[in-house]
Amino acid sequence: MPTWIVTGSNRGLGLEFVTQLAADPKNTIIAATRSISRDLASLDALKSKTKNLHVLECDTGSQDSITKFASIISQLLGKDAKIDFLLNNAGINANSKMTSLTMTADALTNHMNVNVMGPAKLVQVLEPHLQDGSVVMNMTSGLGSLGYNRTKENPECTVYAMSKAALNMLSVHQAAHLKRKGVRVVMIDPGWVKTDMGGSGAQLEKEESIGEMLRILNGIKDDDSYSGRFFLYDGSERPW
Numbered sequence: 246m247p248t249w250i251v252t253g254s255n256r257g258l259g260l261e262f263v264t265q266l267a268a269d270p271k272n273t274i275i276a277a278t279r280s281i282s283r284d285l286a287s288l289d290a291l292k293s294k295t296k297n298l299h300v301l302e303c304d305t306g307s308q309d310s311i312t313k314f315a316s317i318i319s320q321l322l323g324k325d326a327k328i329d330f331l332l333n334n335a336g337i338n339a340n341s342k343m344t345s346l347t348m349t350a351d352a353l354t355n356h357m358n359v360n361v362m363g364p365a366k367l368v369q370v371l372e373p374h375l376q377d378g379s380v381v382m383n384m385t386s387g388l389g390s391l392g393y394n395r396t397k398e399n400p401e402c403t404v405y406a407m408s409k410a411a412l413n414m415l416s417v418h419q420a421a422h423l424k425r426k427g428v429r430v431v432m433i434d435p436g437w438v439k440t441d442m443g444g445s446g447a448q449l450e451k452e453e454s455i456g457e458m459l460r461i462l463n464g465i466k467d468d469d470s471y472s473g474r475f476f477l478y479d480g481s482e483r484p485w
């Protein structure tokens with residue numbers, strides 16, 4: 246009975262993770278969403294058909310919300326329970342037109358808070374539940390690759406790209422700091438996918454990206470050599 250946590254699960258790639266995971270009754274799924282006091286029709290529909298799906302509030306931009314979320318998890322699962330997979334999926338790309346010449350401190354702070362500090366704090370507060378064989382997946386982006394950005398004449402989404410590069414560095418540190426516990430930490434770029442963030446002109450459907458990512462994630466829990474590495478959704482390795 247693997248236990249999965251997915252942040253940002255009310256739409257986009259997070260919702261697709263929950264949809265695919267819910268198809269297997271052996272999975273226990275914690276679908277975390279920024280706010281539970283609003284329309285969550287897609288998650289509610291899945292919940293009505295899935296016994297082991299719990300919808301909980303977790304605003305990954307709020308340290309208080311993340312701390313409350315962890316204490317509810319401990320009550321729900323038990324204080325010594327293992328989380329098999331923590332999928333730090335929630336993310337923002339709110340100022341995509343800003344460049345290095347126009348970016349603001351507020352925009353950078355906002356992206357660092359949600360895209361980097363959110364996954365950092367979640368690992369901190371859930372650490373007692375991250376045990377031998379647990380996997381943490383930090384959802385990164387090709388835009389977080391320095392090598393990729395160097396190939397671009399006019400690199401895009403500067404603050405988002407900076408936050409994903411920082412998330413990659415965080416992940417390498419988490420992989421090292423959690424190694425002694427047998428916890429694996431990986432970064433995965435889902436590819437360019439048709440979601441609100443990716444837009445309708447993106448290359449990939451959600452089903453394909455997430456289907457491939459779940460295949461990789463299920464392999465990782467038995468193999469320490471994946472930890473601290475940066476993958477594309479299809480399992481190929483991304484340049485830093």
Ligand SMILES: NC(=O)c1ccc[n+]([C@@H]2O[C@H](COP(=O)([O-])OP(=O)(O)OC[C@H]3O[C@@H](n4cnc5c(N)ncnc54)[C@H](OP(=O)(O)O)[C@@H]3O)[C@@H](O)[C@H]2O)c1
Nearest residue numbers: 253257258279304305306335336386437438440441442443
């Ligand atoms: N789509 C792509 O092509 C692509 C490419 C590379 C990387 N990614 C990454 O993949 C992940 C998912 O992206 P997506 O395409 O599914 O984006 P999306 O359609 O914009 O969905 C983003 C999800 O993150 C949630 N979220 C944002 N801020 C949050 C917060 N403070 N607390 C809790 N949840 C929050 C959103 O919740 P609300 O509904 O409350 O806003 C939503 O559920 C992100 O980390 C993104 O950077 C996507």
